């Protein structure tokens with residue numbers, strides 16, 4: 331049961347530890363039975379079985395030392411060996427610890443877990459993400475070895491860990507801070523230029539527009555007519571930001587204003603007609619490929635849900651529960667349904683392919699009748 335008293339470093343590691351602990355819970359009973367059976371202890375010593383380290387030690391009468399089962403030293407003769415439940419028991423019997431295998435030091439695995447925990451803390455507390463060399467030097471391993479140990483325990487590289495940690499800080503700070511500059515500073519980015527370079531990935535928008543709910547963003551838009559009624563298409567410089575369906579063009583414009591309250595809405599030019607035409611073509615044939623760039627804005631969670639929606643093949647449907655399962659959060663069914671409802675890109679992000687558990691159509695942001703028609707079109711193609 332060693333290791334249970336150590337606080338988990340973070341989630342990924344906690345999972346790993348659970349596995350380790352499951353393996354370890356078997357050991358006390360294995361030890362009890364093997365203490366009755368010295369042959370199996372002897373076999374562990376002969377095999378230099380690392381997994382038995384920490385469960386017993388053996389002493390050698392001729393040298394007066396005791397070792398962990400995996401000690402790399404040449405083995406003594408069986409008749410000179412004795413087995414002890416712990417280093418303390420071996421010491422009480424008059425033996426001293428082997429200098430080579432250090433039987434009373436923590437096992438390598440536990441030691442590595444401790445080093446990685448320290449490294450994680452260094453990364454979290456540093457103003458600037460520490461370099462691999464600096465982290466390795468701090469925990470006393472070579473950079474190559476440290477990188478391998480870190481990844482084997484956490485599942486990610488030190489750099490990926492630092493980036494993930496920093497992105498979380500940026501998001502948290504943006505919600506709290508009064509100014510973007512403050513958020514940048516709080517998250518430990520000393521150069522705004524680099525923050526902006528990163529923020530595109532983190533937020534899908536530059537920090538200023540994120541805070542202001544899309545302020546200063548220009549959206550070109552146009553309304554076309556499809557067999558499913560009016561279609562409003564709006565695009566930023568990055569791609570299509572909204573595809574809205576409805577009966578009344580005026581209501582669609584109002585809907586756009588509500589969804590992008592701080593953006594500057596610009597009536598479209600001729601060039602934009604091509605984009606509208608291709609969007610209408612998608613609505614007429616919803617299973618077809620649509621390769622215009624999308625400017626998808628939402629939280630990280632919404633992005634996951636929307637990405638999963640885009641992976642549902644045309645002509646098939648899934649339930650909200652299945653979708654939640656697919657993004658690895660089977661309990662988040664309500665949140666998944668909310669993310670589907672928040673979709674601003676009708677058909678391009680095919681939220682119409684999500685149905686109720688019993689196969690019933692359930693609701694659709696743009697009307698159940700349109701959903702029925704879209705699914706029927708996909709089934710036919």
Ligand SMILES: [Zn+2]
Pocket residue numbers: 396397398401402403428429430431432
């Ligand atoms: Zn030894």
